[in-house]
Amino acid sequence: MQRRAKLYWVILCSIAALCCVLAVLQYRWTRELARAEHDRLRNGLQAAVRVLSREFNSELSAITSALQPTSEEIEVQGRETAYSLRWQEWHKRSSRNELFTRVALVVPQDGELQLERLDQTNGTFTFQPWPEEWADLRQNMLSRWADRSRGPRSSHPYLIELPRFGSPGGYRPVEQEWLLLEVNVSYVRTAMFPELLRRHLTPVGIVDFEAEVFVTGQPSELIYRSHPEDHARIGDAAEASVALLELRPPMFNHRRPPPREGRMHEPSPVRRGPPPAEFMMGGEPGPGPGPGDSGRGRWRLVVRSRGGSLDAIVERTRWRNLALSGGILLLLLACVGLLFTFSRRAHKLAELQINFVAGVSHELRTPLTVIRTAAFNLRGKVSQNPTQVERYGSLIQEESQKLQSLVEQVLRFASARSGHIIRERIPVRIERLIEQGIEASRHALDTAGCVVEQHIEPELPPILADDQALKHALQNLLENAAKYGTDGSRWIGVSASKAAAEPDCVEIRVSDRGHGIPKDEQPHIFDAFYRGRRAVQDQIHGTGLGLNLVKQIVQAHGGKVQVESDLHQGTEFILQIPIAQAGKVG
Ligand code: ADP
DSSP, X not given: OHHHHHXXXXXXXHHHHHHHHHHHHHHHHHHHHHHHHHHHHHHHHHHHHHHHXXXXXXXXXXXXXXXXXXXXXXXXXXXXXXXXXXXXXHHHHOSOTTSEEEEEEEEEETTEEEEEEEETTTTEEEEEOOOGGGHHHHHHHHHHHHXXXXXXXXXOSSEEEEEEEEOTTSSSOEEEEEEEXXXXXHHXXXXXXXXXXXXXXXXXXXXXXXXXXXXXXXXXXXXXXXXXXXXXXXXGGOSEEEEESOBOOOEEOSSOOOOOOSSOOOOXXXXXXXOOEEOOBTTSSSSSSOSSOOSOOSEEEEEEESSSXXXXXXXXXXXXXXXXXHHHHHHHHHHHHHHHHHHHHHHHHHHHHHHHHHHHHXXXXXXXXXXXXXXXXXXXXXXXXXXXXXXXXHHHHHHHHHHHHHHHHHHHHHHHHTTOSOOOOEEEXXXXXXXXXXXXXXHHHHHHTOEEEEEXXXXXXXXXXXXXXXXXXHHHHHHHHHHHSOSSOOEEEEEEEEOSSOTTEEEEEEEEOSSOOOTTTGGGTTSTTOOOHHHHHTTOOOOSOHHHHHHHHHHHTTOEEEEEEETTTEEEEEEEEEBOOTTTOO
């Protein structure tokens, strides 16, 4: 037995240790997984904003190309007409007609740069004075023009300046005139960015995001904000950022950039003659940093996921995974623990049952031997002696009674197991019940020399009971008192009264002044087959079924049973049984 218990513990500890190892491994794996997930999300977000930037720049590039006529067109149609026709053509086909607030043509004339403003509705140009807010640009253009197109180009945040290059004398190409396009920030803010962001960020799993577009180098110059109601700006918490409206320095390009597949289908004029310089937008093929974030764009887009940073999202997922796997491991441990407990219980029960079989066999053998011996003697000379016949007769009667009560107890236990612990209930008077119980235990009480003191409260209401079953329960308690409670004194008390705590119950108490029940045994005495240490050591006859039957009988009556016992003081069993309700008394 000891070896088996040890084996159980070894197995349990091994499984627990294995679970701990698994938990540690799981913890490490989830951390690595979280790191990989974080990188994946961040890279995905950065890649998405790059594609967004490329698409935005390409679209603007396609529009500017569509608006700029070729040198041949200008030669054939005249400058203003060529620009006007290009504008009208684009205006007719494009869905972004509100993209520019102001469009103008800047033409050098008489040593000055004249400004011709385009009427966007009919496509005609009229000379107008330079607007005050374009003064810096004018200054920049003048100085570059005087310096033959050298010097830094103005990087006005909202003005796109499209020069047309030509080399009329066959010399180095110089800027001939400029088309100025002022971006309609309000249109870009309301019509372009929300749609672009949603289309590019949702597929990488960032559904709830926060985005800002501001002028490069001037974060306070906000162009777009996805959540204007938020007080805090994204600032350093950005998880991805990219340059927008990236204008590259003009350069020679023999080929016109291939038309981009996109939402806009701009006319693609064929150029002939000397190669013109083109105004390139970020994301177009060409020298310099690759598409994406060169940092030279006039605007900057910054994005972060809302509801916490990517780190927080990944951390949440990680803890969820950990909780899940931890839960599974705990469940596994709990199952092993339960299995262990159940198997130990089953083991204990099997042990108790073996003891029970041994006990019952012993209980059967003693009366049977007495009966056999008595019968043998009665067949011999003893049969001539009437006194001896009388003695042996009563011996046989006593022993067969013991046998009968033993068999009855086992049968009662068997029927309790099959759910038939009590039969039909009728109103029963307490006095009568106690009387019957004492009478049934008379032999055991007399043999032990017990004095039974009764105290029954007058006019107790009847209880609704199976009198035979309850009598059996009382008999068990009285016989136990006679068996175990006569060490100090042979006094047994039986009392009945109304229960103080339960007004609808009658309380029957069976007390003795014996050795008492040790505290550690008290929780087990009502278990089937359980026998106390003293009962086993002193070989006091019994089966371990008595108190279990008492409990089942009382509970079947809707009552309860308790024990109060102190070592060397005595034991008291208290039965509480509901009284018969007026309506139920049959
Ligand atoms: P059995 O008497 O056949 O052993 P029971 O179920 O009647 O089985 O009792 C279970 C155990 O409770 C007994 O073995 C004994 O140890 C303890 N016990 C019961 N009644 C008393 C009592 N009046 N005084 C002391 N111990 C008792």
